[in-house]
Amino acid sequence: MIEGVVVLSILVGAPIAMLFFARRVARGGGRVAPFLLRRTGWLMVTALVVFTVSFLLMRAVPGGPFDDGRKLLPQVRHNLEARFGLDRPMFEQWLVALRGLPTFDFGPSMTLRDFTVQEVIGQGLPASVLLGLTAFAWMLLIGVPIGVVAALKRGHPLDSMLSAGASLGMAIPNFVLAGALMWPLVIATGWLPAAGLDGPRALLLPSFCLGAPFGAQVARLVRTGMLEVLGQDWIRTARAKGLSETRVVTQHALRGALLPVVTFLGPALAGILTGSLVIEQVFAIPGVGTHFVQSAINRDYTLALGMVMLYTVMVYVLNAVADLLLAALDPRVELT
Amino acid sequence: MTALLTIEDLHVRFAAPDGAVHAVRGVDLEVRPSETVALVGESGSGKSATALAFMGLLPRSAEVTANALRLGDEDLLRDGGRRTRRLRGGRMAMVFQDPLTSLNPHLTVGDQILEAVKLHTDLSGGAARARVVALLDEVGVPQPARRALAWPHQLSGGLRQRALIAMALAGDPALLIADEPTTALDVTVQAQILDLFQRLCADRGTALLLITHDLGVVAAAAHHVAVMYAGRVVERAGVSELFSDTRHPYTRGLLASIPGDLGSRDRLPQIAGAPPDPLDLPSGCPFRPRCPEEVDRCAEEEPPLDGPAACWVKGEAS
């Protein structure tokens, strides 16, 4: 249910957001269409390279999908390999898989044999996206206000406290944070469920643990950006206009101070995606992260390939969105 | 006529690592309605600090004290800066030195002017937008409707300064303070912007406090002149008196080093020696180390500005 809402809102929201950014960029003289074409072209090149390299590497490491400890009759093994086309020449296998790439139609998983790769992704992705998005929200929710307050209270004890907290937060790995928060919030009090993803309450702790370290980084970026912007001449112009201090901050300073955060969004999103692999394990969340690790361990060629390509495309597309957003916020930025 | 801008005994101190910089040390200044007053002096003499203190735009680290800061009969010292903020951009407005950095790069020029229009007039929506275009037109921006949609980086320095002037006019100010508004511009553009200021102030009856390095500008545009040195006004006169009956040796130095006619648009030429270190002012008159006319008394006591000039030798009214 909740997953359906998420998927739907992304499907509707993302294009609207893109359109909105694109219109702003175009109004500032930026060329959106060439940018999108260029990025699409590069996405295809990148995907092909990543696809081929992971295809070859998987087959190069020792072990195969059917070497899971059980002894298989030679005939059974042969049948299995034939069924997945593993008896074919390498190039033919590559070509078959490549044909499935645009739709992630890599056939059935080699270990979860009742499911196709598409199905595995379809079942796990909404939970992962939900986790990632909530973590992303935490990141901004924690990072931006703390950064702004620290900058406005520069040199004040509150600033020192917040900045020290941010440094600490950046250094803590998410699973350590999870362990530390699990005790007071789950084990001792039972306030929050320990595992799974039944309802919004279950999402709270895992997404916080995933997002908070990035929030700490965002806080530092916002503080630095804010201090720089507040020293600019155009802030003085805004004050000279008669704007209240609140409006100077929200309408003039914040926009500039958030630019470094937008440049950080690409790396942050990639970090959240990889971080969710760990968090999904820790909190037993039925997302795609678990499959990412397991498919590699099990040499599940088809599923692993699907996972790698999924993450490649997500990181790539999200980076393009972040770049577009940056250009929308700062008309001087050239789209490349 | 009562003064529009009144500054009495203004002091500004900046906290510095090695003691406080006493940047403004007891400035008195008046600007009457519709009149242009020039504030001149070498770099670091406290011109900007004086203007920013009046506008309430100094950083919080600056310590400002004064006997009086008034705009018309509004007492700017009374309620901790709230009144100043309300008047800022409205009855009093300011234009700064560097148009390239004084506009927010992330908002269109029109939106930035619109903000001021909405804040200081009752206009909203389309009427406010139309007002923005009218203001841009008034300050001589060609194709004002199109320029309103431009981002600052798409405009030249001269156009940006015009846009900033339009922004300052949004609240129909009685007093305009311009802090070296042409210094950062090309020489040809400088003259145009100055003409614009003169025309606008004449048309609208706006009083202008013009901070400048350029004595040519002073001669052409100002009614009265105040010369600042080391944080104080050292000479004050009507513009013709200043040039015909120069009192203070510092002002003389400034004038003497203008090559040829007064129309020269050069920066203030160097007088022998350097301005004093604000952290380590000489005893007595701060101009003494550079003064050709020093007498014994100059080392003992700083001359007050009782007559036309703060000088023990030349200060008497004639």
Ligand SMILES: Nc1ncnc2c1ncn2[C@@H]1O[C@H](COP(=O)(O)OP(=O)(O)OP(=O)(O)O)[C@@H](O)[C@H]1O
């Ligand atoms: N924000 C500040 N912090 C510390 N010191 C400052 C600050 N602003 C100005 N000062 C100091 O105050 C003194 C007067 O500066 P001010 O900017 O008023 O000079 P000015 O006459 O406007 O010079 P210029 O012609 O270069 O603009 C200088 O010594 C300057 O170093």
Ligand SMILES: [Mg+2]
């Ligand atoms: Mg100055």
